Amino acid sequence: MPVVxxxxxxxxxxxxxxxxxxxxxxxxxxCAVMLGDVDRQQSTRTWLKRRVPSVPAILPWTIDQKNVLKAPSGVTHVVLDTPGGLQGFELSRLVMQADAIVIPVCNSLFDRDSAASCHAELLAHPRVSSGRCKLGVVGMRIDARTRGAETLRQWAQERGMPFWGVLREAQVYVKTVENGLTLFDLPASAHEADLQQWQPLLAQLAPVMHLQLPATARLQVPSEELASAFSALDPAPENPPQAHILPARAKALMPAQGTLVHGDRFASFHTGK
Incomplete structure (x- = not known):
């Protein structure tokens, strides 16, 4: 079960x-993909609650300090959204399970400093230094009118950090998040330039996740539903769609998965690595 x-x-x-x-x-x-929200803010679970029924399902888990939660059965791929400040033992446990780690970094001194420190600690882990856990950085919220992309590329190269491309700052990301969507849920022709920016990152992850490129399979959300869900930055609905949210406490587990340990922000689920 590949984990990124x-x-x-x-x-x-x-x-x-x-x-x-x-x-x-x-x-x-x-893929039967699980989006693991390790972050205390539970941002991705909130996003999942907003997904409309006409886009592919993504399975959730949640973690808090009082309950032991388990991943749903049948999961084939895992994406983990981790909290800020992850380091030390918690970071080590994460590395032991991950097949790939993506470090997003904005083009500011503080962001670059934080990413460089995180990268240095990750390199100390044998799974990363040996290449068993693939690692790369992605520039985020880059203004196309500036030299931000080139600045980040040069910064990464000087530090020996694999550079997996940049994503520009665009209003489409704000709108999709508000409605539980992503660029991959929209018609390809509507945002082709932004989708192209994802290709370097996907090309790096596809072999690790045992997937093929190009990633062209996208559902066409019915036009009236998209018009309603994507028309503007409206306030969040009081009762957002719950179609793809499964019970967090699953009754069955895949044989390769274990329980999550009480008290940890990231508690290891065993994948045989």
């Missing part, structure tokens, strides 16, 4: 944007 984790110690770096889009991309490839 999105990691950065700094909050607001774009981890949830990366995690939700990767989960949706895998779901559109026919």
């Amino acid at each position: 984790a999105v990691v950065n110690r700094k909050g607001g770096s774009g981890k949830s944007t990366i995690a939700t889009h990767l989960a949706a991309w895998m779901a559109h490839q026919g």
Whole structure:
């Protein structure tokens, strides 16, 4: 069961944007994908509650400090959205389970500093240094009118950090998040330039996740539903759609999965690695 984790110690770096889009991309490839919300803020679970029934299902889990939760049975792929400040023992446990780690980084001194520190700690783990856990950085919220992309690329190269492309700052990301969608849920022709920016990252992850490129399989959401869900940045509905939210406490587990340990923000589920 391939696992990809999105990691950065700094909050607001774009981890949830990366995690939700990767989960949706895998779901559109026919995977039974679980989006594991390790972050205390539970941002991705809120996003899942807003997904409309006409897009592929993504399975959730949640973690808190009082309950031991389990992943649903039948999961084939896992995406983990991790909390800010992850380090030390918790980071080590994450690395032991991940097949790939994506570090999103914005183009500011503080963001680059945080990402470099996180990258250095990750490299100390044998699974990363040996290449068994693939690792790369992605530039986030890059203004196309600036040299931000080139600045990040050069910064990463100087530090020996694999650079997996950049994603521009665009209103479409705000709108999709508000409505439980991603670019991969929309007609390809509507946002082709933004979708192209995802290709370098997907090309790096596809072999690890045992998927094929190009990732062209996208459901066409009915036009009237998209018009309603995507018309503007409206306030969140009082009772958002619950179609794809399964009970967090699953009755059955895959044989390779164990329980989540009480008290940990990330508690290891065994994948045989």
